[in-house]
Amino acid sequence: MEKGKTNTREKKKITITVSPTLIMLAILVLCILWTIIHMKNKEKRELKIDETPVVVEKVRTLGELTTACYYDELVLQGSKRNYFSTTPLGVLARDGFGKDVDDHLVIVAKGEVRAGVDLLELSGEDIRFVEDTVFVKLPEAKYLDIIVNPSDFEIFAESGTWTHEQVTRLQNTAKERLLQGADYYGLKMKAYEGAMDAVTTLLEAAGYTYIRFDHAPTYIKLPAPKD
Amino acid sequence: MPRCLRIIFATIFSAFVVLGCGRAPQEDTTLKEIEGLSSVKELGLVEFRIRKIIKANDVGEWYKIGDRKILFSCTAYLKAGVDMSSFRIEDVVYDREAGTVSISVPHASLLSINMPPSEIKLEYDQVSMLRSSFTAQERNLLLRQGEKQIRDSVPSLGILEKAEENARAFFVSLFSKMGFSSIEVIFK
Numbered sequence: 117m118e119k120g121k122t123n124t125r126e127k128k129k130i131t132i133t134v135s136p137t138l139i140m141l142a143i144l145v146l147c148i149l150w151t152i153i154h155m156k157n158k159e160k161r162e163l164k165i166d167e168t169p170v171v172v173e174k175v176r177t178l179g180e181l182t183t184a185c186y187y188d189e190l191v192l193q194g195s196k197r198n199y200f201s202t203t204p205l206g207v208l209a210r211d212g213f214g215k216d217v218d219d220h221l222v223i224v225a226k227g228e229v230r231a232g233v234d235l236l237e238l239s240g241e242d243i244r245f246v247e248d249t250v251f252v253k254l255p256e257a258k259y260l261d262i263i264v265n266p267s268d269f270e271i272f273a274e275s276g277t278w279t280h281e282q283v284t285r286l287q288n289t290a291k292e293r294l295l296q297g298a299d300y301y302g303l304k305m306k307a308y309e310g311a312m313d314a315v316t317t318l319l320e321a322a323g324y325t326y327i328r329f330d331h332a333p334t335y336i337k338l339p340a341p342k343d
Numbered sequence: 344m345p346r347c348l349r350i351i352f353a354t355i356f357s358a359f360v361v362l363g364c365g366r367a368p369q370e371d372t373t374l375k376e377i378e379g380l381s382s383v384k385e386l387g388l389v390e391f392r393i394r395k396i397i398k399a400n401d402v403g404e405w406y407k408i409g410d411r412k413i414l415f416s417c418t419a420y421l422k423a424g425v426d427m428s429s430f431r432i433e434d435v436v437y438d439r440e441a442g443t444v445s446i447s448v449p450h451a452s453l454l455s456i457n458m459p460p461s462e463i464k465l466e467y468d469q470v471s472m473l474r475s476s477f478t479a480q481e482r483n484l485l486l487r488q489g490e491k492q493i494r495d496s497v498p499s500l501g502i503l504e505k506a507e508e509n510a511r512a513f514f515v516s517l518f519s520k521m522g523f524s525s526i527e528v529i530f531k
Contacts, residue, residue: 181384
């Protein structure tokens with residue numbers, strides 16, 4: 117009898133000791149499971165925008181012959197003082213330990229400059245047909261588009277708080293740098309040459325044998341006339 | 344060494360080998376493709392200037408208290424036209440005596456979408472006290488979604504139809520200057 121009572125007490129003791137351990141384990145397992153599910157669904161939970169209509173404000177007729185493109189990938193870097201850097205602790209960190217406490221923003225931007233000629237600038241006198249010869253005075257080549265869209269920007273590093281206006285200012289520098297690159301590589305010249313080539317193909321297709329380009333920009337070397 | 348330990352070591356080693364092979368660094372070719380000049384022959388015939396509101400309401404997860412709202416207004420420029428890079432002399436068939444000409448050009452396509460950062464305005468931004476404000480990265484992700492919605496809306500805008508209409512007018516005007524009286528424009 118006495119032995120049987122002792123066994124029951126021991127069983128109770130085991131139950132009492134094991135239960136909190138099991139509960140702790142169960143909580144731990146749940147936490148791990150939750151973390152895994154949380155990580156897996158991270159992409160799915162990406163902040164989504166609402167569906168809104170696209171409103172057409174203006175329709176413009178064009179006659180733009182785009183003949184050359186320049187692509188580049190740029191790194192845009194911005195830094196600014198934050199509140200902490202102005203506090204005594206921030207000043208100490210900067211001067212005493214050489215620790216940089218400024219806010220930084222690094223953006224990688226892919227951009228495109230498109231150049232060509234605007235054929236709507238051609239007046240009646242700019243194309244003259246004389247028998248099997250055409251005299252063409254093409255307008256000067258120009259940059260028609262400088263494209264850097266949100267999908268072309270990648271925020272590579274960001275520390276501190278950056279307002280939309282501050283980010284936009286930094287993004288706008290991409291446009292200037294793209295234009296500098298396009299100038300450097302002579303994009304307008306390449307565009308003009310491409311335009312001459314395209315117009316020649318079109319006019320030759322219409323049966324003209326001789327195509328003469330008048331008043332080409334000085335940087336253009338005109339093709340030798342055909343005999 | 345006991346057999347079971349050897350098996351465990353062998354399994355772990357194999358797993359490392361397999362995982363290591365799967366994660367071998369690959370050459371990033373994107374940089375090579377991006378920089379530089381390229382030739383195109385695109386005839387842009389119409390531009391649509393559009394406006395769009397990009398808005399999001401972030402109620403957050405169950406463990407986050409409060410919400411965040413953001414609203415942008417933006418302007419984008421869509422250009423459509425015909426890609427003349429595949430155009431050949433054989434695409435024009437003419438008869439000078441009869442004054443007829445037929446030109447085959449590709450169907451109109453969207454040539455570019457331009458959503459300049461300077462024309463994206465942050466109109467409203469509200470963040471609850473216990474939530475962190477929108478980061479530059481989050482704002483950019485929202486704008487990317489807006490850009491995608493604009494791209495997806497292109498077929499319903501009628502820009503391609505308008506571009507083909509303008510292409511027809513453009514070639515008719517050009518060939519009539521050359522003295523042709525009957526001009527046919529075919530989209531292939």
